[in-house]
Each structure stands twice: as C-alpha cells, then as structure tokens.
Amino acid sequence: MDYPQEKIKPYSTEGKKSVQVEQMFDHIAPAYDQLNHTLSLHIDKCWRRKAIQMLKPFSPHRILDVATGTGDFAIQAAQLLQPEFLLGIDISDGMMQIGKEKVKEAGLEKNIHFLKDDCTQLSLTSSQFDAITVAFGIRNFEDLDAGLSEMYRVLKEAGHLVILELSEPQSFPMKQLYQVYSKVVIPTIGRIFSKDRKAYHYLPESIKAFPQGEVMTGIIRKAGFREVRFKRLTFGICTLYFATK
Numbered sequence: 001m002d003y004p005q006e007k008i009k010p011y012s013t014e015g016k017k018s019v020q021v022e023q024m025f026d027h028i029a030p031a032y033d034q035l036n037h038t039l040s041l042h043i044d045k046c047w048r049r050k051a052i053q054m055l056k057p058f059s060p061h062r063i064l065d066v067a068t069g070t071g072d073f074a075i076q077a078a079q080l081l082q083p084e085f086l087l088g089i090d091i092s093d094g095m096m097q098i099g100k101e102k103v104k105e106a107g108l109e110k111n112i113h114f115l116k117d118d119c120t121q122l123s124l125t126s127s128q129f130d131a132i133t134v135a136f137g138i139r140n141f142e143d144l145d146a147g148l149s150e151m152y153r154v155l156k157e158a159g160h161l162v163i164l165e166l167s168e169p170q171s172f173p174m175k176q177l178y179q180v181y182s183k184v185v186i187p188t189i190g191r192i193f194s195k196d197r198k199a200y201h202y203l204p205e206s207i208k209a210f211p212q213g214e215v216m217t218g219i220i221r222k223a224g225f226r227e228v229r230f231k232r233l234t235f236g237i238c239t240l241y242f243a244t245k
Helices: 017-039 044-058 072-081 093-105 144-154 174-194 199-209 213-222
Strands: 062-066 085-090 112-116 129-135 155-166 226-233 238-244
Touching: 017 044, 017 093, 017 174, 017 199, 044 072, 044 129, 044 155, 044 238, 062 072, 062 144, 072 085, 072 093, 072 112, 072 129, 085 093, 093 112, 129 144, 144 155, 144 213, 155 213, 174 199, 213 226, 213 238
Parallel strands: 062 085, 062 129, 085 112, 129 155
Antiparallel strands: 155 238, 226 238
C-alpha cells in the first residue's frame, strides 16, 4: 500500500525517495545535531529517554537501531540499557561518520557498531535482535510496509519494537502554534544552520503526511506485530509507539 509521506521527497518529485533522503542527510550531517536540539528545544533527549525506558524491563541483549543517523539514540540506549551488542544502521554515510566519532568520544566502540543498510531490504539474518528502535526516521522510509516487515523479520519472537516519530498536535492552541512553527520557524532555522532550504521544508511536509496515532498502530499490526500501543508526548509534537512480535 502507498502512503502519502512516501511520495514526499526532499528535492524532486522524480527519482527514488531513498536516494534523495540519503543525499539530504549527507548534506546536512555537519549541522544536524545542533539543528535537531535547537528545533526541539532539547526536548528530544527526554523523548529518547522515555522510549528507552519502555525497553528497560525486558533487558534486551541485542538491539538494532534503524535510521540511527548520528547515533544519539544508540548512545543513550547503550548507556541506559547496557546491551551486549547494539547495531545502528542508516543509508547516510555522512550521518554515521559523525555517529562513529560520538561513539568513540563516549568510549562505546566495543558496544555500538554501524552498518550502511537499507531498512526496506535488510542484509541481516532473521530473528536475531531482542529489540528494534527507530527514532525520528520512519517517516523517511521509501516503503513503510516493507520497512516494518523487515524489522519484524529480524526481531526475535517476543522481541519489542519502539518507534519515536514527530507528529502534528491535534488540539487548540498547540495545533495552531505548531502550524506557525512548522511553516515559518523550522524552514528559517534550517536554512540558517544547514544552508539547505529544501531539507527543512521537507521536514514539516513529511510530518504532516505521516500516518499518526490509531492509523499508525493499524499499519504496525498489519506487519504482524501485536500489543501495539501509542502515547502522545509534549502535547502531541512527538508520538511513541510500542509493539511486540
């Protein structure tokens, strides 16, 4: 099934979304962390902590962090959960190069590993991870159903999936404030920091088009997951999804 956000691409309506997303993240990688924290007013760190806490009762030994980017989630997860093995995958070498430096600075090179891989066609063997995480990257998937199916495949039976994704608030006055923020503030700050105007027009457009709440839980169930639930964070600016294989 095609979803609206799959048709929204950073630079052109022509060509593959995955190729454009890779190009975009390679381009904005040097400014990404500063931009991410600035745009979220540093609340993104709290959102990651909440997601990681969902996994703490299960003490996962092997974790796959999909769309790992510059490794923020992977580092936090390694520090808080102390898994035996954590693999971060992404299609952007530029982002992962920065992630590798951060992992080295944190002294976690033996715990966190990186691999360039396509989440819709993983090169990994089946049923090998206790937990899979995706933080702020699932809306960039070229094929959402294929990505979820692949994550289901490489997850162990009774393993857990945690997804964090930006979303649009639904209630007054946050809905109205967010519209101004997404249409004016995000593109302006993005242009100043990254010099890539299109990348930070793509961000709010992809958030707006991405399925949210009950709709997204239905899509996750369709991939085979059970016990799917979600929680809106910070007035609905971010949504946390949790599911079991």
